[in-house]
Amino acid sequence: MFLIDCYPDYTESCMKIWFYHENGTSVIKKEGFSPQFYVKASRKEDVLLQYLEEIPSVRYISYENRFVSLRKKAPVVKVVLHEYNIRETASEIDRMGGYETYELFNVDISFPQRYFFEKDLFPLMNMEDDSPFAVEYSVPDLKELFFDVTVKSDRIPSYSDSLVSMELKSREDSFKLEGEEEEILTDFIKFVKVFDPDILYSYRGDEFVFPYLFYRSNLYNIPLELGREPGWFKREGKSYFSYGRIVYKPPQYLLKGRMHIDTKSSFHYREGGLEGLTELARMSRIPVQRLSRLSPGTAISSMQLYEAYRRGVLIPWRKQTPEQFKTALQLLKADRGGHIFEPKVGVHQNVGEVDFSSLYPNIISEFNISPETVLCTCCPDSQKRVPVLNYNICEKKRGFIPDVVKPVIVKKALYKGNPDLKGRRTLLKWILVTCFGYLGYRNARFGRIECHESVTAFAREILLKSMHIAEEKGFEVLHGIIDSLWLKKEVHRKEFEDLCDEISDNIGIPLELEGIYSWVVFLPSNLGIGALNQYYGVIDGELKARGIELRRRDQPKIVKNMQEDMLCTLAEARTKKEFFKKIPATLEVVKQYVYTVLKGDVTLEDLIISVGMSRALEDYKVNNLTVAALKKLKKEGVELYPGQMVRYIIRNWKTRKIAERVSIPELMEDTVYDKEKYTELLLRAAHHMLSPFVDEERLKEYITCKRQMTLGEYL
Amino acid sequence: MGRTAATYRMLTESEIRKWSEFRKALRKKDREAFDELMKRVRKHASASGYMASLDVFDSMSMAILVEHEKEIAALKKKIEHVSD
Numbered sequence: 001m002f003l004i005d006c007y008p009d010y011t012e013s014c015m016k017i018w019f020y021h022e023n024g025t026s027v028i029k030k031e032g033f034s035p036q037f038y039v040k041a042s043r044k045e046d047v048l049l050q051y052l053e054e055i056p057s058v059r060y061i062s063y064e065n066r067f068v069s070l071r072k073k074a075p076v077v078k079v080v081l082h083e084y085n086i087r088e089t090a091s092e093i094d095r096m097g098g099y100e101t102y103e104l105f106n107v108d109i110s111f112p113q114r115y116f117f118e119k120d121l122f123p124l125m126n127m128e129d130d131s132p133f134a135v136e137y138s139v140p141d142l143k144e145l146f147f148d149v150t151v152k153s154d155r156i157p158s159y160s161d162s163l164v165s166m167e168l169k170s171r172e173d174s175f176k177l178e179g180e181e182e183e184i185l186t187d188f189i190k191f192v193k194v195f196d197p198d199i200l201y202s203y204r205g206d207e208f209v210f211p212y213l214f215y216r217s218n219l220y221n222i223p224l225e226l227g228r229e230p231g232w233f234k235r236e237g238k239s240y241f242s243y244g245r246i247v248y249k250p251p252q253y254l255l256k257g258r259m260h261i262d263t264k265s266s267f268h269y270r271e272g273g274l275e276g277l278t279e280l281a282r283m284s285r286i287p288v289q290r291l292s293r294l295s296p297g298t299a300i301s302s303m304q305l306y307e308a309y310r311r312g313v314l315i316p317w318r319k320q321t322p323e324q325f326k327t328a329l330q331l332l333k334a335d336r337g338g339h340i341f342e343p344k345v346g347v348h349q350n351v352g353e354v355d356f357s358s359l360y361p362n363i364i365s366e367f368n369i370s371p372e373t374v375l376c377t378c379c380p381d382s383q384k385r386v387p388v389l390n391y392n393i394c395e396k397k398r399g400f401i402p403d404v405v406k407p408v409i410v411k412k413a414l415y416k417g418n419p420d421l422k423g424r425r426t427l428l429k430w431i432l433v434t435c436f437g438y439l440g441y442r443n444a445r446f447g448r449i450e451c452h453e454s455v456t457a458f459a460r461e462i463l464l465k466s467m468h469i470a471e472e473k474g475f476e477v478l479h480g481i482i483d484s485l486w487l488k489k490e491v492h493r494k495e496f497e498d499l500c501d502e503i504s505d506n507i508g509i510p511l512e513l514e515g516i517y518s519w520v521v522f523l524p525s526n527l528g529i530g531a532l533n534q535y536y537g538v539i540d541g542e543l544k545a546r547g548i549e550l551r552r553r554d555q556p557k558i559v560k561n562m563q564e565d566m567l568c569t570l571a572e573a574r575t576k577k578e579f580f581k582k583i584p585a586t587l588e589v590v591k592q593y594v595y596t597v598l599k600g601d602v603t604l605e606d607l608i609i610s611v612g613m614s615r616a617l618e619d620y621k622v623n624n625l626t627v628a629a630l631k632k633l634k635k636e637g638v639e640l641y642p643g644q645m646v647r648y649i650i651r652n653w654k655t656r657k658i659a660e661r662v663s664i665p666e667l668m669e670d671t672v673y674d675k676e677k678y679t680e681l682l683l684r685a686a687h688h689m690l691s692p693f694v695d696e697e698r699l700k701e702y703i704t705c706k707r708q709m710t711l712g713e714y715l
Numbered sequence: 716m717g718r719t720a721a722t723y724r725m726l727t728e729s730e731i732r733k734w735s736e737f738r739k740a741l742r743k744k745d746r747e748a749f750d751e752l753m754k755r756v757r758k759h760a761s762a763s764g765y766m767a768s769l770d771v772f773d774s775m776s777m778a779i780l781v782e783h784e785k786e787i788a789a790l791k792k793k794i795e796h797v798s799d
Contacts, residue, residue, distance in 0.1 A: 328769065329767075329769050332723075333767045336722070336723070336764065336767065339761060339764075340761050342757075342759075342761055464765070527754075529754060529757045529758050
């Protein structure tokens, strides 16, 4: 028997848990569960107690002595509720205390998490015997159903367009529901009920399909019930600002007792599939359906919350640890990222790339970096110190963050090399990538900026030390970024591997040989020196490119295709010498692309540019192409929110009529496009790749020249 | 994620900008020499960043000295070749 879903029932004030039996049936269990939170009163405790006595939703209160931070115990009032209205009650107490008298704990933890933490359970747990840390575990054979809708519209579908058909696909079968709209809708609801899938997959279900289906079924008074219990958990969409970038979060449509996974918007599903989601749900103790809509950061923070729960530490509602005062020099020294060596521009051969796998998490675990261990008050004279910053690290206690991170590192290493477990490994990798960020994130409950600084300080030291060891052994360091080095020496693979072993032993964190390049090109920046993280090459027979247009989301397909073809031509070269010989053929590729664009012989699909909206239409100050596209869309009744993608084709770059500048691919207006502008985009991208070898003006002349120049003339 | 203070590379760029008036008043040949020097400065931005000295100009000068030392060594080698 497996636990597959868990959610609160706010009206009955109980938890509902769904179990999956091996015979394929699922059953629901209702369980009484009293939520609780804690209050620490710095004064006016009598007012608090009086208030708590008066409100009916409080079942009882008690006095306890608990950890209110990772180190300090204090007396607190435990409040146990009848009703599931923690947030309302807690907000009222907070308000009463003027947002400072009462410190509240364990308030904003979701119900499923509370339940799982308290009962030591987790989603997809085998109820007979199981552990979230298990590497080999059985998973239930869940019944899956994919569905999609076809809407009667040759433009951008909207709610007013009627439903033409629905496509359903199970593992064995696939078919179509057609006919009258009303019939399709009732048939769909009936089918889901009878087929009884555990997982319902949609494409854009949250963003469009479900809101659309709700609208349509409402017209016929059909109640759209698709869960195992009636009712949905719905949430509105919103745009928000995060680290200088605007992000759009679509609305959410969650089912009860059945999981709705939106295959388009779910990051975790895209990256790791159901298998990865399962792994992460087990580790983070967040139900699959909810987890599929969250970020890796939320998953890691749930793991931290559980670890705090386990250690008996209360979870503050709002973080209270302020940053220590620093001098300007301290700040300058401390507030830095990883180290980067400027690359040596040009093409190189006999180059090996070596990487520390999961460097930051390994540092956290190896050097015991945690909010309560860095700058701890119990060992000011500790021998363990952060390089350069000289912060002391606790010698007596193992930190709490290292304990959260370690099992993830170990699991990921154990999954390595098994292609069947790729989904699991990918999601664990994402957890490790984000766990470091959460040390310094100001909203993270157990974050602390000094930890963040310590990790990067260790990383810089490690990279420099590795460089010194490599140079001692006669390797030339061509480039280095945070946790990777590009080393040059005319030797066999074996010698690179030996070097990795030596550095790994010396540092205590494994350094691995990513591969040997037949050749690699480091590109210059416009300042005339090597650009950071812009390179391409052939590593162990495979192409690898970073930082060029090919890898960028906002570039039209045609530009990416051209660069890919250029790379493929170059990839035929086995050595540096051959690389130079391949340049003429590569220029020929560029010529071909420019020629097709000028001739008008391209698929419009390849010209689409998608740009993320950074603000609402009325907030744009200049009339750029994005604005032109947005205005056109608005005329069609389509309104986009900041953070969403805008897609357009450049029609006439220079025209003063704003409506003429772009066309919207979904509107299928005509086949006009700005040949000159797209040629420019192609040439720019081509030059970017070849900039260490070819001058931009000459490249332009050569490619667009009517007269056939010989290569000799040209060079 | 941590704070979002200016990186050392950005500080270096703003220091270079500070000298833009000086640069403006130079003759073309001297301007080219100036730009060449700044290229050398940027080449060692990572070392300057690692040291993170409060005086950006100090690390800039040191970067130029290092590059000059290398050039002197290279030229010396060439002269030896000629005198042989």
